Amino acid sequence: MLKTPGWEMMIVWYFFLGGIAGGAYFTAAIADNFGGPRDRQVARVGYVLSLPLVMACGILLIADLGVPTRFLNMLRVLKFWDPMSLGAWAVGAFGMFSFVSSVLSFSTSARTDALRRKIGLVGVFFGFFLASYTGVLLSSSAQPFWSEARLMGALFLASGASTGMAAISLILFLTGASAGEGWGKVKKADRYSMVFELCVLAILLALLGSAAKPLTSGHFAPLFWGGLVGVGLIVPLLLDLVGHRVKTLAALSALLVLAGGFVLRYVVLMSIQS
Amino acid sequence: MARTLAMFTDTSLCIGCRACQVACKQWNELGMEVPEWTGTYQNHQHFTDKTFRLVRFIEEPKPTGDLAWLLMSDVCKHCAQAGCLDACPTGAIYRTEYGTVNISQDVCNGCRYCVSSCPFGVVAFNEGTGTATKCTFCNDRIHNGLGPACAKACPTESIQFGFRDDLVAKAQKRVETLKAMGFKDAQLYGADAKGFLGGLNAFFLLLSRPGTYNLPENPKLPQRNVVVDSLLSIGSALIVGLGALLAFRDRGKGRDDA
Numbered sequence: 001m002l003k004t005p006g007w008e009m010m011i012v013w014y015f016f017l018g019g020i021a022g023g024a025y026f027t028a029a030i031a032d033n034f035g036g037p038r039d040r041q042v043a044r045v046g047y048v049l050s051l052p053l054v055m056a057c058g059i060l061l062i063a064d065l066g067v068p069t070r071f072l073n074m075l076r077v078l079k080f081w082d083p084m085s086l087g088a089w090a091v092g093a094f095g096m097f098s099f100v101s102s103v104l105s106f107s108t109s110a111r112t113d114a115l116r117r118k119i120g121l122v123g124v125f126f127g128f129f130l131a132s133y134t135g136v137l138l139s140s141s142a143q144p145f146w147s148e149a150r151l152m153g154a155l156f157l158a159s160g161a162s163t164g165m166a167a168i169s170l171i172l173f174l175t176g177a178s179a180g181e182g183w184g185k186v187k188k189a190d191r192y193s194m195v196f197e198l199c200v201l202a203i204l205l206a207l208l209g210s211a212a213k214p215l216t217s218g219h220f221a222p223l224f225w226g227g228l229v230g231v232g233l234i235v236p237l238l239l240d241l242v243g244h245r246v247k248t249l250a251a252l253s254a255l256l257v258l259a260g261g262f263v264l265r266y267v268v269l270m271s272i273q274s
Numbered sequence: 275m276a277r278t279l280a281m282f283t284d285t286s287l288c289i290g291c292r293a294c295q296v297a298c299k300q301w302n303e304l305g306m307e308v309p310e311w312t313g314t315y316q317n318h319q320h321f322t323d324k325t326f327r328l329v330r331f332i333e334e335p336k337p338t339g340d341l342a343w344l345l346m347s348d349v350c351k352h353c354a355q356a357g358c359l360d361a362c363p364t365g366a367i368y369r370t371e372y373g374t375v376n377i378s379q380d381v382c383n384g385c386r387y388c389v390s391s392c393p394f395g396v397v398a399f400n401e402g403t404g405t406a407t408k409c410t411f412c413n414d415r416i417h418n419g420l421g422p423a424c425a426k427a428c429p430t431e432s433i434q435f436g437f438r439d440d441l442v443a444k445a446q447k448r449v450e451t452l453k454a455m456g457f458k459d460a461q462l463y464g465a466d467a468k469g470f471l472g473g474l475n476a477f478f479l480l481l482s483r484p485g486t487y488n489l490p491e492n493p494k495l496p497q498r499n500v501v502v503d504s505l506l507s508i509g510s511a512l513i514v515g516l517g518a519l520l521a522f523r524d525r526g527k528g529r530d531d532a
Contacts, residue, residue, distance in 0.1 A: 001488050003320075005390035006399060027518060035522040042522075066404040070383035073364040081500055084387050085363035132507040139503040140496045141390040142357060150499050153507035161514040185521045192517030200510065 002142055004273040007064075014060040015134045015265040016163070018091075019156060020258075021053035022131030023164020025098060027186060028105075029120030029127070035185065042182035045168050047101040047120075050127070054095045057130075061091065083137035090129045097123030131160030138268070145214050145272050149207040151200060152268070158197035163261035165190035166236075166254040173251040187250055190257065191240055198233055214271035224267045232260015278373035279416060280438035281349065281425060281476040282445050285487075286452055286460070287432035288345040290315070290329055295347075297427035298327035301412060323400035326350065326409035327424050334486050346478065346487050347433060349424070350375070350396045350409035351464060354472030357496045358388035358397050358408075366406075373438070373475050374411045382406055393471070393493035411435075411476075438475065445479055457481055463489060471495060 028046025031039040062071045071088075079085040101123055104116035135156030138146035146152060169186045177183070205212050215224050236253035243249025298304070304324040309317040316331040332344040352374045359367045359375055366381035367388060377388075377397075382405040388397045389406060397408045412422040416435075420426070425435040434441060442465050452460035459482045464474030470493050484491050 001320075001395045001490075003389050003392065003395040003398065005386035007386065026515070030515065030518045031522050034519055039522060065384050067384070070404075073366070073381055073383040074385075076381070077363070077365040079360075079363065079365075081497055082360060082363055083500065084361065084385060088363060128507075128511045132511065136500060136503045136507060137387070139499045140361070141387070142393045142395075142496045143390060146390075147496060147499050150503045151506055153503045154510035157507050157510045158514055161518070165518075189518040189521035192521060193514050196510075196513055196517065 004143065005141075006273065007269055010060045010064040012262070012265045012269050014057055014064070015156070015269070016262045017053045017060070018057045018134060019131045019160030019261060019265070020163045020167050021050040021057060021098070022094070022127040022129070023160040023162065024053070024168055025050040025094070025101070025120075025127035025164070026124050026131070026161060027165050027168055027189065028101070029117075029124040030189075031182065031185070032120050033117050035182070039182040039185060041172065041177050042168060042186050043120075044105040045171050045177075046164070047098065047105045049167060049171065050098040050164075051095075051102045054091065054098050054130070058091055058095065061088070083133050083140060086129075087133045087137060090126055090133065094123070094126035094130050097126055128157065131164075132157035143272055144211040145208065146268070148211045149204045151204040151207065155197065155200045155204055155264075158193055158200050159261050159264050162190055162193035162197055163258055165193060166257035166261075170251060170254040170258070173247060173254070183247075187240065187254075190254070191237065194233055194237055194257065198229075201229070201233075215267060218271070220267050220271040223263060224271075227263035228260050228267060231256055232263055233257075236260070276371045278438040278475060279411065279435070280352075280373075280441050281411065281422065282434045282436075282441040282465075282479070283347050283349070283476065284432050284434070284445070284448060284479045285344065285346040286448075286457065286479060286481055287430045288329065288347055289430055289432075290331060290345040291429065292329050293427040293429060294424035294433055295325070295327050295329055297423040298409075299324075301415070301423035302326060321348075321350075321396050321398055321408070323398040323402075323407045325398075326407075330487060332487060334482055342482075344481055344486065346480070347424070347428075348487075349476050350411075351394055351471075351477075352409075352411065352475035353393075354467065354475065355495050356471075357391040357393055358406075360495070360497045361387045361391035363387065370413065372411075372416065374413070374416075375475075376410045376413055377406055377408060379403065379405050379407070391496045393490060393496070442477075445477070448479060452479075452481075459483060 024046040028043045032043035062068050074088040132153040135152035139152045165186050172183050236256045239249050239253040307324050314331050318325050327349050330346045330348050334342040336342050356375045364381050364383050366378045384404040386399050389399055397406050400407050421435045425433040449460050463480050463484050464477035467473035
């Protein structure tokens with residue numbers, strides 16, 4: 001009897017990229033404010049990475065509406081209890097923080113450094129919001145699988161943080177900047193996030209009970225168990241532990257985390273819509 | 275605000291003629307849909323952008339072994355606490371002075387959030403216009419004192435339209451009559467303004483449990499989850515943030531102001 005919204009791949013990509021953007025910015029702001037000078041590279045990569053991603057997010061959201069100018073209708077109102085209304089505004093606000101922080105991350109003076117750190121501390125809230133509101137949005141729908149556990153926001157936030165960190169570490173690896181101390185730290189933070197994500201996922205499944213069926217049985221189950229829990233969470237954790245000092249393995253682990261983050265959004269959205 | 279207008283559908287009077295369904299299609303100029311054979315007389319199976327009103331044909335096994343044939347003309351409930359209205363990010367979904375819930379087609383931006391937020395699966399997406407649509411209680415008609423097309427067309431007065439308080443009183447009397455006649459399970463669905471979703475402005479008299487009609491027994495407002503899920507997300511952010519803080523904490527190396 002219930003109808004699903006019919007959101008397709010553009011929304012899956014939006015949820016995925018929004019999570020990375022928010023996670024990367026948040027990681028950058030933490031590294032910037034609480035890390036040492038050698039973590040500077042992490043901060044710069046995180047800030048700069050979040051900018052094209054949040055731009056892609058905006059484009060995806062607008063394109064999904066079919067008639068692009070209808071996006072403006074969202075700007076007529078601001079509804080505090082409505083995740084989608086808040087989200088539309090937050091994408092814009094986060095975009096501005098992302099832009100300013102990215103520009104300032106190339107500064108060389110101590111004064112602009114201090115300013116950037118302060119801006120990062122405020123922007124971090126929007127980063128968290130972008131990463132988690134999509135889950136809250138699903139939670140406040142009529143679909144039992146999306147709403148009954150009330151943990152979708154927490155899960156998306158953990159995944160967003162973890163994929164954001166994975167994206168940063170992958171870029172550090174690819175640009176040959178993985179020698180510094182920052183690389184090890186961002187990998188460590190990613191491991192924490194992944195362990196936390198596994199815990200949230202387990203609680204979510206337990207709370208959902210039979211409402212989790214679209215995920216745990218049926219034809220999305222192999223992708224969920226294999227693609228997300230296995231390849232996306234447990235294998236990367238093991239790779240990190242086994243290949244602690246082998247950078248290629250650690251980079252592979254980051255790649256798998258990203259794949260897992262995509263699979264999470266894909267199975268959550270599509271398993272009840274097909 | 276004017277007195278709340280409502281629709282009372284007494285399913286005990288429905289004969290399954292589908293005049294309401296046809297009248298709805300005609301007045302609202304909704305296109306045809308190809309019927310499908312699913313093993314019952316019911317057509318169509320779901321609310322769509324072209325079907326705002328449909329008669330459900332339900333066969334309920336009785337203890338005696340034969341089947342009871344339950345008929346129910348179903349429609350948008352115009353909930354007093356409407357999930358679609360709260361979900362709408364553009365304000366396209368609004369409440370009229372009569373208490374009905376409408377979708378402004380000029381303002382709707384086609385995000386489809388309302389579709390997934392309706393506890394009854396009523397709101398439908400129109401691929402042609404790229405907007406969400408549903409029953410309006412014939413907004414144009416009721417603002418001109420005509421009453422919705424479906425209620426007008428109903429030959430047995432199974433569908434009645436009028437002021438909500440009048441109709442509720444009428445419906446309660448009708449339940450008592452039916453109970454006295456031996457319909458033990460006769461009950462109202464959505465008539466109670468203190469009940470679920472603040473009461474439905476299209477409420478029903480059912481001859482069996484709501485579940486028999488594929489209606490949710492206790493529909494809930496989807497937005498009830500926003501606060502709890504947000505708080506849990508904030509908790510999650512604190513934990514993840516703490517993890518990152520532990521990882522990035524500078525242990526006095528290289529930074530003098532730490």
